[in-house]
Amino acid sequence: MIGAFGIKNIRTLGRLNALGYFVILAATFSLAFNFKQPFAIFNFFYVDALSMLFLVTISVVSFAAALFSIDYVAKDVEAGAISERKARSYYLLFNLFSLSMFFVPVVNNLGMVWVGIELTTLASAFLVGFYNSKASLEAAWKYIIICSVGIILALFGTIIFYYTASTHAGIRSLNWTDIVAQAKSLNINIVKVAFLFILVGYGTKAGLAPMHTWLPDAHSQAISPVSAMLSGVLLKTAIYAILRFMVITNICVGTQYSAKLFILFGLLSLAIACGFLLVQKHIKRFFAYSSIEHIGIIILGFGLGSYLALYGAFLHIFNHAVTKSIMFFGSGLVVKRYKKDNMRSIRGVISAMPFTGFMLILGMFAVAGMPPFSIFFSEIFIAIGGFIKGSYLVTGLYLFFITIIFCAIIFHLCRVLFGKRPQEMPVAKETLGTKLAFIFLVIFICSVGIKVPAFLNTLIVESIKIVSKS
Numbered sequence: 377m378i379g380a381f382g383i384k385n386i387r388t389l390g391r392l393n394a395l396g397y398f399v400i401l402a403a404t405f406s407l408a409f410n411f412k413q414p415f416a417i418f419n420f421f422y423v424d425a426l427s428m429l430f431l432v433t434i435s436v437v438s439f440a441a442a443l444f445s446i447d448y449v450a451k452d453v454e455a456g457a458i459s460e461r462k463a464r465s466y467y468l469l470f471n472l473f474s475l476s477m478f479f480v481p482v483v484n485n486l487g488m489v490w491v492g493i494e495l496t497t498l499a500s501a502f503l504v505g506f507y508n509s510k511a512s513l514e515a516a517w518k519y520i521i522i523c524s525v526g527i528i529l530a531l532f533g534t535i536i537f538y539y540t541a542s543t544h545a546g547i548r549s550l551n552w553t554d555i556v557a558q559a560k561s562l563n564i565n566i567v568k569v570a571f572l573f574i575l576v577g578y579g580t581k582a583g584l585a586p587m588h589t590w591l592p593d594a595h596s597q598a599i600s601p602v603s604a605m606l607s608g609v610l611l612k613t614a615i616y617a618i619l620r621f622m623v624i625t626n627i628c629v630g631t632q633y634s635a636k637l638f639i640l641f642g643l644l645s646l647a648i649a650c651g652f653l654l655v656q657k658h659i660k661r662f663f664a665y666s667s668i669e670h671i672g673i674i675i676l677g678f679g680l681g682s683y684l685a686l687y688g689a690f691l692h693i694f695n696h697a698v699t700k701s702i703m704f705f706g707s708g709l710v711v712k713r714y715k716k717d718n719m720r721s722i723r724g725v726i727s728a729m730p731f732t733g734f735m736l737i738l739g740m741f742a743v744a745g746m747p748p749f750s751i752f753f754s755e756i757f758i759a760i761g762g763f764i765k766g767s768y769l770v771t772g773l774y775l776f777f778i779t780i781i782f783c784a785i786i787f788h789l790c791r792v793l794f795g796k797r798p799q800e801m802p803v804a805k806e807t808l809g810t811k812l813a814f815i816f817l818v819i820f821i822c823s824v825g826i827k828v829p830a831f832l833n834t835l836i837v838e839s840i841k842i843v844s845k846s
Contacts, residue, residue: 386453386463390446393467394809397439397474404435409831422484422553425838429690430481430616432835433697436820437608438474440698441601444705444813445470448601451712457507466506466599473499473605480613487550489617490527490534493581496610497523503602504594515593522590526580530617533573537621540566552620556845559627568633571625575618575637582614583671585645592652595664596717600708603660607667607704608697615674615693622678623845631681638679639770645672646777653784659707659719662788663700666743669781670696676774677758683840685761690836691828692754698820699751702739705813706732710792713804719788724797729804733793735814740793742821744785745778750824 383389407428414424423431449466452458458466476495483489497520505516537555541547544566545558555562580587595603622634649669656662670692677689709732710725711717726733742749755778762771824832 383464384460386460387446387450389464389467390442390449390809393470394439394442394446397435397442400478401435401439404431405831408432408835411831411835416484416553419551420484420488421482422551423482424842425835426616426619426842427481429693429832429835429839430612431478432832433612433694434474434477434481434609436694436817437605437697437701438477440701440705440813440817441605442470443809443816444604445601446809447807448599448708448810462506466503469499469502470602473503473602477605477609477613481616484551484553485549486534486537486552486555486617486620489620490531493530493578493613493617494527496613497527497581500598500602500606500610504598504606506599506602507597509597511593512597515590515597519590519594522587523581526577526587528577529573529580530577533570533577533621536566536570536573537562537624540570552624555624556627559624562624562628564629567625567628571621571629571634572637574621575634575641578614578617579641582611582618582675583645583668584641584675585648585668585672588645588648588668591668592661592664595667595704596658596660600660600704600711603663603708604701604704607664607700611667611671612693612697615671619678619843623843626843627845635679635681638675639767640679642672642674642676642679643770643773643777645669645675646774646781650777650780650784653781653788656788657718657720659711659717659722659792660704662719663703663707663743666703666781666785667696667700669778670700673755673758673774673778676770677761678843680758680762680765680767680770682761682765684757684764686840686843687836688754688757688759688761690839691757691824691832692751694832695750695754695821695824696743698817699739699742699749702735702814702817702821703743705810705817706736706739709806709810710736713801714798719792722792723795724793726793727803728797728801729806731806731811731814732804735818736789736793738818738821740785740789744782746782748822748825750821753825 416422449463453463480492501516501520505513540562541555544563545561583591649665652665674689674692677685745752745755
């Protein structure tokens with residue numbers, strides 16, 4: 377953050393910023409590789425396997441976005457799209473946004489989780505309206521207003537949880553570890569009402585339908601590295617908060633209550649995303665609706681609740697984060713190169729931008745759920761888990777929706793990628809930093825599709841134990 381004020385050269389500032397995130401990435405992976413049991417610091421910070429899984433996801437996407445930002449932001453300055461002062465403010469806001477997301481999974485107090493998620497809104501809103509265009513400012517205001525309503529509902533739900541914890545269990549704390557230990561003493565009816573507020577409130581921030589209306593505008597108008605972070609990890613921090621409250625609710629009420637709500641919102645998100653993906657023209661809005669689809673898949677996996685479905689849902693959190701980042705990076709470069717965002721007017725990307733086009737081809741098959749890419753396996757785990765649970769209708773609807781969405785993704789993106797490039801457009805060559813950001817993420821979507829790394833598998837298995845408490 378200090379570098380944003382003291383370094384004049386924008387590329388140097390970007391490189392220093394990326395180096396900082398590489399250090400964070402290395403530290404997070406080192407902690408994840410050696411993670412054995414939960415630990416607390418001053419009873420304020422609390423890190424368990426569930427926290428670590430989200431920290432790993434955030435660190436991977438944040439580093440990739442920082443790496444991609446180096447040349448992306450510098451070229452905006454060179455083209456006169458933004459000033460050097462604006463570019464420095466970008467890195468300041470970028471770091472505040474990342475810091476707020478890193479904060480959410482490591483605090484024990486559920487009230488501070490709410491504070492962290494509210495901070496993500498405040499920091500990222502400026503990045504959504506970064507270009508100060510009419511569309512971006514409108515998207516930023518819509519983002520603030522809708523998410524603020526959601527976060528108020530989440531706050532009300534948190535207060536209700538505290539009321540029953542203090543009144544019926546004698547707990548004078550909002551620490552998750554304290555409330556979980558006494559969850560069976562909470563009032564069942566109050567917990568049901570409180571969790572509904574939590575799910576709708578944080579579900580608004582997660583992009584669950586029908587509270588998703590801010591998401592297509594914000595994702596499409598934000599600067600592309602930020603779009604990747606919004607889709608890849610911001611939505612997941614809200615899911616993290618929901619899962620923490622879900623554990624308390626399941627212990628108190630039983631699993632069926634949250635499961636039915638998750639299945640309802642999951643299928644609704646899939647259905648709405650399916651409809652909009654079929655007719656969408658704007659390339660970044662297209663990927664935004666794809667994010668709604670994948671959030672629906674994750675929530676549905678948690679709703680189905682069998683071991684394989686839970687495993688698939690946790691794995692999908694990571695898989696979607698890295699895959700969707702590739703798509704937002706690529707679409708951002710395409711929009712900047714073609715100076716248009718209507719997919720029906722963009723042709724021949726693979727010819728005009730060979731490296732970006734190739735990355736988008738890989739990302740297209742990955743995000744659509746083709747083997748051997750990682751998303752295929754997490755989606756299949758959820759489907760198998762649904763059949764094992766005996767939820768045949770729900771699983772059948774799930775497979776129907778993702779099949780339609782698969783066809784929509786392939787149809788729209790093939791038209792963009794192939795065909796003749798505009799004659800006046802020379803072939804573009806991406807910079808080394810941009811290529812490294814893509815390659816870094818591609819390694820994950822390919823390697824996790826072949827075999828889930830041992831440390832990631834351990835974190836997922838231990839996370840399943842946490843959310844399966846009863």
